[in-house]
Amino acid sequence: MTEGMLREPYATLHQQHQAARLGMHLFLASEVMLFGGLFAVVMVMRILHPHEVVAASERLHMWLGAANTAILLTSSLLVAIAVEVARETRRRATYRYLAGAALLGLLFLALKAFEYGSEYEEGILPGGSAAALSNPVQHQFMNVYLVATGLHAVHVTIGVLLLAGLAGGLAAASLTLPKRIPLVENLGLYWHLVDVIWIFLYPTLYLAR
Amino acid sequence: MTHAPAHPIAPNPRNLDDRGLSETPAQHASYLRDGYTLRSWLLTTDHKRVALLYLASVTMFFFVGGAAAALMRFDLLTPEADLLTNEGYNRAFTLHGVIMVWFFLIPSIPNTFGNFLLPLMIGARDLAFPRLNLLSWYVYMLGGLFTLFVLVAGGVDTGWTFYTPLSSMFAHGHVILAATAVFVVGFSSIMTGLNFIVTVHKLRCPGMTWGRLPLFVWSMYATSLILVLATPVLSVALALIAAERLFGLGIFDPALGGDPLLYQHLFWFYSHPAVYIMVLPALGVVSELVAAAARKPVFGYRFVAGSSLAIAAVGFLVWGHHMFVAGQSMYASAVFSFLSLVVAVPSGIKVYNWTATLYKGDISLDPPFLFAMCFICLFVLGGLTGLVLAMLAIDVHVHDTYFVVAHFHYIMVGGTVAAYFGALHYWWPKIVGRMYSLAWGRVGALLIFFGFNLTFFPQFILGYLGMRRRIHVYAPDFQVLNVLSSAGSSILAAAYLLPLLYLFWSLRRGAPAPPNPWGATGLEWTVPSPPPKHNFEVPPVVTRGAYDYGSRHEGRS
Numbered sequence: 001m002t003e004g005m006l007r008e009p010y011a012t013l014h015q016q017h018q019a020a021r022l023g024m025h026l027f028l029a030s031e032v033m034l035f036g037g038l039f040a041v042v043m044v045m046r047i048l049h050p051h052e053v054v055a056a057s058e059r060l061h062m063w064l065g066a067a068n069t070a071i072l073l074t075s076s077l078l079v080a081i082a083v084e085v086a087r088e089t090r091r092r093a094t095y096r097y098l099a100g101a102a103l104l105g106l107l108f109l110a111l112k113a114f115e116y117g118s119e120y121e122e123g124i125l126p127g128g129s130a131a132a133l134s135n136p137v138q139h140q141f142m143n144v145y146l147v148a149t150g151l152h153a154v155h156v157t158i159g160v161l162l163l164a165g166l167a168g169g170l171a172a173a174s175l176t177l178p179k180r181i182p183l184v185e186n187l188g189l190y191w192h193l194v195d196v197i198w199i200f201l202y203p204t205l206y207l208a209r
Numbered sequence: 210m211t212h213a214p215a216h217p218i219a220p221n222p223r224n225l226d227d228r229g230l231s232e233t234p235a236q237h238a239s240y241l242r243d244g245y246t247l248r249s250w251l252l253t254t255d256h257k258r259v260a261l262l263y264l265a266s267v268t269m270f271f272f273v274g275g276a277a278a279a280l281m282r283f284d285l286l287t288p289e290a291d292l293l294t295n296e297g298y299n300r301a302f303t304l305h306g307v308i309m310v311w312f313f314l315i316p317s318i319p320n321t322f323g324n325f326l327l328p329l330m331i332g333a334r335d336l337a338f339p340r341l342n343l344l345s346w347y348v349y350m351l352g353g354l355f356t357l358f359v360l361v362a363g364g365v366d367t368g369w370t371f372y373t374p375l376s377s378m379f380a381h382g383h384v385i386l387a388a389t390a391v392f393v394v395g396f397s398s399i400m401t402g403l404n405f406i407v408t409v410h411k412l413r414c415p416g417m418t419w420g421r422l423p424l425f426v427w428s429m430y431a432t433s434l435i436l437v438l439a440t441p442v443l444s445v446a447l448a449l450i451a452a453e454r455l456f457g458l459g460i461f462d463p464a465l466g467g468d469p470l471l472y473q474h475l476f477w478f479y480s481h482p483a484v485y486i487m488v489l490p491a492l493g494v495v496s497e498l499v500a501a502a503a504r505k506p507v508f509g510y511r512f513v514a515g516s517s518l519a520i521a522a523v524g525f526l527v528w529g530h531h532m533f534v535a536g537q538s539m540y541a542s543a544v545f546s547f548l549s550l551v552v553a554v555p556s557g558i559k560v561y562n563w564t565a566t567l568y569k570g571d572i573s574l575d576p577p578f579l580f581a582m583c584f585i586c587l588f589v590l591g592g593l594t595g596l597v598l599a600m601l602a603i604d605v606h607v608h609d610t611y612f613v614v615a616h617f618h619y620i621m622v623g624g625t626v627a628a629y630f631g632a633l634h635y636w637w638p639k640i641v642g643r644m645y646s647l648a649w650g651r652v653g654a655l656l657i658f659f660g661f662n663l664t665f666f667p668q669f670i671l672g673y674l675g676m677r678r679r680i681h682v683y684a685p686d687f688q689v690l691n692v693l694s695s696a697g698s699s700i701l702a703a704a705y706l707l708p709l710l711y712l713f714w715s716l717r718r719g720a721p722a723p724p725n726p727w728g729a730t731g732l733e734w735t736v737p738s739p740p741p742k743h744n745f746e747v748p749p750v751v752t753r754g755a756y757d758y759g760s761r762h763e764g765r766s
Contacts, residue, residue, distance in 0.1 A: 008334065008339055009328070009333055009334045009335035009336065010412075011748070015411055015412075018411055019407050019410075022407045022410055022411060023338060023403055023404075023407045026402075026403045026406055026407065029437060029438060030399050030403070030440070030441045031441070033438050033440075033441040033442055034445050037445035037446060037449075037475055037478075040471075040475065041460060041471060041475075044471050045467075045468075048466065049466055052466070126456075126457070127456070136464060137465065139459065139465050140460060140466055140467055143452070143459055144460055147449065147452050147460070
């Protein structure tokens with residue numbers, strides 16, 4: 001069965017596994033550079049307008065962000081455990097942990113949506129009247145906030161779909177385990193990166209007061 | 210663990226009936242015979258076929274971008290605006306830039322010759338992710354369709370740089386569509402770069418150590434690093450423009466305290482390394498051509514390989530030299546100026562080492578060698594004028610003039626396109642299995658060299674005398690030089706069309722190519738021309754360096 005997994009250019013499964021992991025690492029490096037551009041924008045804004053940025057940052061719901069950080073970290077923990085149990089080829093445990101991580105990801109998105117909603121009602125989110133902001137720089141900060149957290153939320157959504165798909169496949173046994181260990185590992189790597197990006201976004205946007 | 214065979218099906222080279230890795234006689238004969246249907250091409254995962262898909266599409270965009278340039282050169286024949294309107298001229302040079310940079314120069318050598326040669330050169334059966342490779346072509350074509358749609362719908366007038374606030378607030382053209390095209394094609398770049406890096410790391414055949422990699426592979430590796438790490442920054446910059454223009458989420462908008470310079474920083478953080486995406490593959494090609502022409506080991510292999518990585522690394526730190534007059538801090542400018550001069554060191558190492566390789570070589574004046582010489586000459590001219598531009602004081606004088614235009618065309622068109630044609634003439638027998646007319650090849654190389662210099666050398670003088678770029682109404686004093694330039698461009702256009710004729714002719718009438726027509730070293734020359742589907746019927750084992758030509762030809766007096 002493992003023979004059947006060996007694909008075209010590779011000589012051994014080990015080589016193929018290593019290539020897949022290196023490919024994932026490179027993809028994540030490009031993701032870091034993608035968000036790096038946004039972090040650069042926030043940093044420049046803060047250097048140019050320190051007071052206005054702090055004033056706008058104080059309008060954000062710090063505790064909602066903190067709760068989301070905890071949720072995302074926990075889901076990352078579940079994924080890390082899922083990778084470990086997958087290596088022990090415990091299929092049932094693997095899909096349960098993956099499903100748990102996907103649910104927490106969903107919870108993160110729900111909380112984020114609630115947060116956007118309340119910010120919209122308070123008039124600080126762009127798109128509405130955004131009347132509660134006293135200074136143009138605060139508008140700019142909220143624009144960057146929306147773009148950065150929105151782009152992150154897109155990544156979370158993709159991650160949740162992939163986690164749920166993988167968990168479902170394992171549960172239905174259409175995906176089997178020693179064969180799909182690389183897939184679990186690579187998806188785990190992606191989910192950890194989504195988590196790490198949030199760990200940097202949260203202090204940059206919410207705690208920089 | 211005992212020594213297991215490298216492949217599950219170990220072919221027996223002594224048994225003539227054993228076709229090795231090929232499953233059918235057609236695959237054994239050549240990758241070109243493995244299916245003739247459109248489907249066999251459009252759904253192929255063979256790196257050699259994907260390379261040909263890219264070759265066809267990149268060539269198509271080259272001529273579309275060239276047509277825009279032809280319009281501009283016609284318009285510039287006279288000092289008045291007679292052919293194009295102001296708006297039309299802006300749209301012509303923008304499309305020329307966008308198409309040539311993202312749809313020709315960046316994918317040109319990596320996605321055609323890199324795709325075709327990288328697995329062959331390192332003794333692999335394919336790239337690490339063959340399906341991703343095919344996907345990258347589809348993504349490229351999707352971006353290309355967006356661009357062609359922009360072209361048909363009336364164009365975009367911001368220049369290829371999409372500077373804000375012009376692009377985000379004032380431009381009337383299809384900025385979003387054009388930015389989407391570039392955004393989409395960026396993912397194709399990232400996929401290709403990722404694929405190449407993993408391939409070089411994981412799929413080298415036994416004995417192919419890092420120190421034995423052909424220099425073309427080293428340069429593709431350096432290029433791929435830039436593709437993976439710089440392209441996402443452009444993606445995010447373009448996404449921010451789209452957010453500002455589509456949804457009013459001002460980020461670079463000065464009215465909101467935004468900084469238009471910030472956009473320029475983000476843009477050039479990608480777009481200066483992108484220059485090295487364009488020229489590093491060309492440097493790799495020329496290393497191969499020079500070694501093959503001189504029939505000698507490349508002088509200072511380690512330095513030539515290392516200089517590719519050095520150019521890639523330092524290339525990330527020089528973007529600010531595009532902004533010397535844009536209002537960036539004087540101290541930043543001084544640092545960027547110094548670092549820009551530093552790039553000349555690894556570039557110089559390459560040129561000196563090529564020259565040393567040729568010294569006392571057994572040189573044949575075949576077309577690939579002539580293209581390599583064309584490259585070296587134009588690259589030196591373009592590089593030296595680059596040093597002039599990196600000087601803070603001189604840059605203030607010639608910034609945004611035709612001097613800059615001439616400089617980067619010497620590097621990108623003179624350099625990269627010459628290397629592209631050099632690669633085409635060098636590896637064409639390997640790719641299609643036919644020889645072309647060497648005499649016509651020599652004529653093509655000389656015509657390109659002559660036409661190019663006549664087109665762009667006058668622009669150095671024009672720029673130094675003060676003619677601004679991106680205008681089409683100019684002082685009558687400049688007309689003579691502009692006419693010279695336009696005349697040169699007509700020769701250049703003919704010279705670029707000429708290889709199309711004799712290379713197509715060779716497809717039907719050319720003599721069958723032997724496996725190694727140039728007597729070169731390298732694994733790609735050990736397999737038949739064209740190669741079988743799986744490249745190597747027996748997994749190769751490398752025991753020598755990349756340019757082990759022996760001492761037979763050295764030291765002749």
